[in-house]
Amino acid sequence: MPLRPNRPLPLATPAGVEVLTRILTQGPIPRVEIARRTGLSQAAVTKAVAPLIEAGFVTDQPVAVPVDDVGRVELGIGRPVSPLTVVPDSISVIGLKVTPTDLIGVTTDFRAGIRAVRHQQVTDTSAESVIKRLAELAKELIETLDDPADPAGPLIGIGVAVSGDVDALHGVVRDSPFMGWRDVPLAALLSEQLKVPVVVSNDVRALTVAEHWFGVGVDADSFAVVTIGSGVGCGLYINGEVVSGAHGVSGELGHLPLAPGELVCTCGRRGCVETVASSDAILARVRETTGQPDLDLSGAIELAHDGDEHAREAFDRAGEVIGSALAAMVNLVGPELVVIAGEGVADYDLYDQRMRQAFADHAFGAAGDCRLMLRSHTFDDWARGAAATVIRSYVRGEPPLTR
């Protein structure tokens, strides 16, 4: 399999990194526009771009992607524009998402475009077993890169997204309540088996990196990604960068103490948002109040859609605390845009009204003017987020993809 040492990026300076980032996230984009947006001279832009074109990472030839209005400048009739884009298949990346029931894997190109998808079921959530299955899944995905009919670029690295407290710098899952993991050196164990650099991230952080470079972040000055489902999470993009937390923790919206103090969370703390708003918490509540201990989540959703009072109450309660949590978050950081995503969004109608009411009740002044955007969302998007973290580390020359 073609590996990273074959594809070092010819980036000698911070300006080079900045230029490639613009081309990657805002391309197709003319050199003159990169100069304008970065404050660099046109000569400096040209100097940074030349080796990237030479090495095949960037092109100024027309590409199959339609050029839209974003990033275009008026240059007058007849003058050549030659906007720059990255060459999608100049590299390949693998992204993996870990859940207690499934492993989801994708291969992507340089622009985080998904090429192949593979899933595996999890039967044993021990770190040892999951890492073994992750390695198998990665090998399956690596095989897809060799398809002669659709050749992919060399693999530069593998990203893994896990929920919980993740030390991305050292590739260690410090505490993942959903997986029952503590201090698992995931990056070291997996890269040992696969001989490929591995980047481990908190899953919501990874999703936010993908939105920053390849999603809403291209147009919004600040945003939050709130995920609702088996957990409640939040990624933040503020002041030009994804918020990572001084000690690697941030965006733990599911663990704000906004729920009744007598409820104990999977994390062991009391009154966390997830004690009433996670899908497990909603299901447990519906089972309890309806007296149907064998109900599953889709059954609970069906009951609520049919108007069952007890089932509705559980979703109402979840909506109320999610709305309060959203208000707490916007009161603190004041983002321009809040993207609401995650598996739970499919049944969003069940708590939409209560959530919006609680948000309106508690959002302070102009903080409440942020746009709330609903985003339908699959598990493949989580895996793509993991791939995006690898692409970002590669472009920036960050560990473990240092130049």
Added chain:
Amino acid sequence: MPLRPNRPLPLATPAGVEVLTRILTQGPIPRVEIARRTGLSQAAVTKAVAPLIEAGFVTDQPVAVPVDDVGRVELGIGRPVSPLTVVPDSISVIGLKVTPTDLIGVTTDFRAGIRAVRHQQVTDTSAESVIKRLAELAKELIETLDDPADPAGPLIGIGVAVSGDVDALHGVVRDSPFMGWRDVPLAALLSEQLKVPVVVSNDVRALTVAEHWFGVGVDADSFAVVTIGSGVGCGLYINGEVVSGAHGVSGELGHLPLAPGELVCTCGRRGCVETVASSDAILARVRETTGQPDLDLSGAIELAHDGDEHAREAFDRAGEVIGSALAAMVNLVGPELVVIAGEGVADYDLYDQRMRQAFADHAFGAAGDCRLMLRSHTFDDWARGAAATVIRSYVRGEPPLTR
């Protein structure tokens, strides 16, 4: 009085702004060290510095300030270092803080060092009356600049700090519950009277700007300033900049919905932190539970220090919700350092223990590893914060101090 038009900053490029910012906030600092920290060439640094020295804003001559280890580099014996510093008295700034009972004003030099302090009592909190008194206070302070025995630099602008939802871009106080103001165009009204540019800011934001450029921010990669007193506020510094909020609101820690829902806040919302943690809320609680309706705050503090059960309970309740709010904030943004400041800190011992316990109970994983630092703090510091916002606008060429 000497005004701003006499003192335009000779800064032609973003690099020039970056260089002056380093000298101002990290000086004394040698040119070679500025080059290293900014990534600029030494030639570019020298080019940016020359006109600043020429115009008297910066000097490479020894100054009265002792040169400490911060910013020094080893250059070998006998070689001249010539570290750069700003000339403190090359400009003057006025900072004003508005409260419902007092107006506090300071003059500062370029480095936000306080030169003179004046206070005025407020008897009428209407915007019209307060603006009139602010103008009088500013005139008093302007007179101090003309002291021939201690000549100050020309006045470049006036900063005003007000609590609540402030539109800093347009200089409008949109909603200040403490003052009872809504949509007051404070900057326009005051600069009309004084013929000086006026910068209006949220008070906690202003304090955070001062900490960013002239305080803890010089050494911390991210921090929060939490103020406890008549209100509970929070300023955030993340990803290289003070967080301002897309719509001008952020850091509203006092309005997170963490208190009992039956309590109504001065802002009109239910369950805000301030309903139990503001000094008025604490006093009201002690009056109610002790049956002493005429008690004042110092009386309530005395009762609590004497071990009165009812008084202790009110401070315990405040400490608990403040601790939960701190945990909510660090769970979301994960700062390296939390500075706790404000008038309330003087009686910090009364809620310290409960606050730390609630913080420990709800801080998620490594987010709880942030340092908590206590900072004694006077009203003059608030006014100095307002001055710092003017200095920052001046250096950056932002409205209303555009070049």
